[in-house]
Amino acid sequence: MKKIKFMRPSKLAILICLCVLTQLFSPKALALSQIKLIVDGQDITSIAQPIIQNDRTLVPIRFVAEQLGAKVTWNNEDRTVLVEKGKNSVLLRIDSHLVLYQKDEKVYDLCDVPPTIINERTYVPLRLISNALGIGIDWNQESRTVYVDSSKNAEVISFFDVRILSLNPGQAITGKTELQISLPKEGIKNGTEIKYLLLDPANAKGVVVARGNGLTSKYNWLPNLEHKGEKVLVAAIYNDKGEFIAGNATYVQMDVNPKVSLTGLSQGQAINGTVSIGADTNFVPSYVKYEIINQDNNKVVMSSEADPQGLYNWTPMLEDNGNYSFKAIAYDENGKAYESQSISAKVQMSRKLALSGVSSGRTIDKPVTLSTSRNFHVSETEYVLRDPKTGKEETLAKMGYGSYKWFPGPEYSGNKELLVRVKDTRGITHESSKVSVNLSGAPKLFLDGVGPKQVLTTSVKLNTISNVSLDSVNYIIINAKTGARKALASGQSPLVEYTYTPIQGQEGSWKLQAEGIYNSGTKILSEEVPVTVYLGKTYSSSPIIEKDKFLGLASDLAKGSWEKTGMSAALQTAQAILETGWGQSVPVDKYKGNLSYNLFGIKGKGTVGSVISNTWEEYNGKAFRVDAEFRAYNNIDESWSDHKNLLLKASRYEPFREVMHDSTLGAWALRRAGYATDSQYPIKLMRIIKQYNLQELDKIGI
Incomplete structure (x- = not known):
């Protein structure tokens, strides 16, 4: 028996196929006359009437196959049809494009x-x-008859002139694998996207392992350790409607022996500064950790969960000098650890000391926080102001260690130098380089306790920050429209907070200001801080659905989006759960109570404008809440779609789009793109996906 050999269609074969399956079987032609089916000389049209679907001749398989002496077996449980004759067989699955031919060898198509x-x-x-x-x-065109003749041998002709170039049938997949296909010279009409699918041959279901818009581009596939044994790799081409139009398939053996190697460091390397290390793996880990051991005293440093595709920075102290071993540890989705080989290195740090918090040439006219950047332990820290002309020094602050908040007063003006002087644990003094600054020398006063555009709905505590010694403070409220000024409180101690409680009649736009009295009568004014007073009812975030129903709602939306965009449905669902607290915290209009349906906290204007809700800002080093516009939608579907459009179109998410089919790779890519500031954001998403088995949402067939 000859082995199955897929042939590229010859001109004659193409002509026959076009005649039999396209031109002559068009709906218009069928309307004129019925197609006859003759199998080995017997007309079986009456019991096996052919039909045309998508320009392809379909026949009832049992009648035709049995007429040819083949055995047909139907498996109702997995909805498959097995046709066997001698050593030849074909396994078909209802509503699946995947076909398994079996002769002397197995061939998927x-x-x-x-x-x-x-x-x-x-x-x-x-x-x-x-x-x-x-x-x-x-x-036969004249009689409009299809003749099936078992006495004639025919080569297997694939339905598509598409071939997976980078793999051989049965190839073992042991790690990162390159994927690429070839196409006919004329290409694939209307083909806009390619997806590489890894399917379980038992049910023809699996996951997307690579995707993109370049049909013949090379793609890198990093396997998941959960995939073991024989699988079917499918290269599937889709049109812009998401419809399958062409492809190829082969089988592979998943045989990944987990390997981890440490990058960024070579054996015996001398380390004299910050070292950036990473991990290279032959599988997709959920996260990595880095183990650093001082071989001289067995002190161990273990990092927290880190990005498998990112770098981990370690800056040793001077006291850390010595011999070290470094190791990368990768963890799979079940928490199992896989270690790299250790790399030995020698830390040879030289002493480093610098003043931070100010830059050379800066004019200081507001409070600054002076701090020390050093790589050794100290017993004493002294912040020093120096006159470059006279060399005279003044100690601004002395402490064991830490930072110092400094607001230079009018007694300081002109060009000065700042430095930090420390004593190490042996009592030896060390001094940083000098930083040149310009001191304005002007008396300054800042209002503390409120920030620009803050909405006051209840009492606030006001205070002042000044570079002069105040005798007393007056607090003033200014009408933003008329400029009329009114004292809220007079003669207040600068050492005591003043509690301002808005009252009826003060609703609207105002400005708050502090007036300081010093030197027995000299006045100094702070900046005018614009605020809004609102004493009506306010609304906070609201649920959009019962908590126990949110998973079903989010899953359905995610699956619909996944089918259109290719973005992991598991990842989308986990994001919605995490960012809305299971649908229990969605922005509403702070003043009107209107629900925004904004599941992802996106600012700006949506399909129905916006709602006003709170966000955080910082002023004079303190965080406070201000009003901000958050997008509002007609329904949850619009919010979901808008969020996906943001991720699919914004340039900073381009690296995410390359891996968005994979929930693990996608979660870390979002973090690297700045989607979330929480370093644990990817870990939280993966825990949700694991706990609620959301991986099933990403299962795909063909």
Whole structure:
């Protein structure tokens, strides 16, 4: 028996296929006359009437195959049809394009029209029977008859002239693998996207392992350790409607022996500064950790969960000098650890000391926080101001260690130098380089306790920050429209907070200001801080659905989006759960109570404008809440779609789009793109996905 050999269609084969399967079987032609089906000289049209679907001739497989002496077995549990004759067989699955031919070897392929059930009969493309049993098919135009002749041998002709170039049938997948296909010279009409699918041959379901818009581009596939044994790799091409139009398939053996190697450091390297290390793996880890051991005293440093595709920075102290071993540890989705080999290195740090918090040439006219950047332990820290002309020094602050908040007063003006002087644990003094600054020398006063555009709905505590010694403070409220000024409180101690409680009649736009009195009568004014007073009812975030129903709602939306965009449905669902607290915290209009349906906290204007809600700002080093516009939508569907458009179109998310089909790779890519500031954001998403088995949402067939 000859082995199955897929042939590129010859000109004659193409002509026959066009005649038999396209031109002559068009709906218009069918309307004129019925197609006859003759199998080995016997007319079986009455019991096996062919039909046309998507320009392909379909026949009821049982009648035709049994007429050819083949055995047909239907498996109702997995909805498959097995056709066998001698050593030849074909396994078909209802509504699946995946086909398994078996002769001397197994060969997977894709058909253009999947087997389907019509009037309780299973219809399949006639070419499948020809390919499976190696028999000839002819078309007679004049009599509009299809002749199936088992005495004629025929080569297997694939439905598509698409080939997976980078893999051989049965190839073992042991790590990162390159994927690429070849296409006919004319290309694939209307093909806009390619997806590489890894399917379980038992059910023809699996996951996307690579995708993109370049049909013949090279893609890198990093396997998941959960995938073991024989699998089917499918290269599937889709049009802009998400419809499958062409492809190829082969089988592979998943045999990944987990390997981890440490990058960024070589054996015996001398370390004299910050070292950036990473991990290279032959599988997709959920996260990595880095183990750093001082071989001289066995002190161990273990990092927290880190990005497998990112870098971990370690800056040793001077006291850390010595011999070290470094190791990367990768963890799979079940928490199992896989270690790299250790790399030995020698830390040889030289002493480093610098003043931070100010830059050279800066004019200081507001409070600054002076701090020390050093790589050794100290017993004493002294912040020093120096006059570059006279060399005279003044100690601003002395402490064991830490930072110092400094607001230079009018007694300081002109060009000065700042430095930090420390004593190490042995009592030896060390001094930083000098930083040149310009001191304004002007008296300054800042209002503390409120920030620009803050909305006051209840009492606030006001205070002042000044570079002069105040005798007393007056607090003033200014009408933003008329400029009329009114004292809220006079003669207040600068050491005591003043509690301002808005009252009826003060609603609207105002400005708050502090007036300081010093030197027995000299006045100084702070900046005017614009605020809004609102004493009406306010609304906070609101649920959009019962908590126990949110998973079903989010899953359905995610699956719909996944089918259109290719973005992991598991990842989308986990994001919605995390960012809305299971649908229990969605922005509403702070003043009107209108629900925004904004599941992802996106600012700006949505399909129905915006709602006003709180966000955080910082002023004079303190955080406070201000009003901000958050997008509002007609319904949850619009919010979901808008969020996906943001991720699909914004340039900063381009790296995310390359891996968005994979929930683990996608979660870390979002973090790297700045989607979330929480370093644990990817870990939280993966825990949700694992706990609620959301991986099932990403299962795909063909």
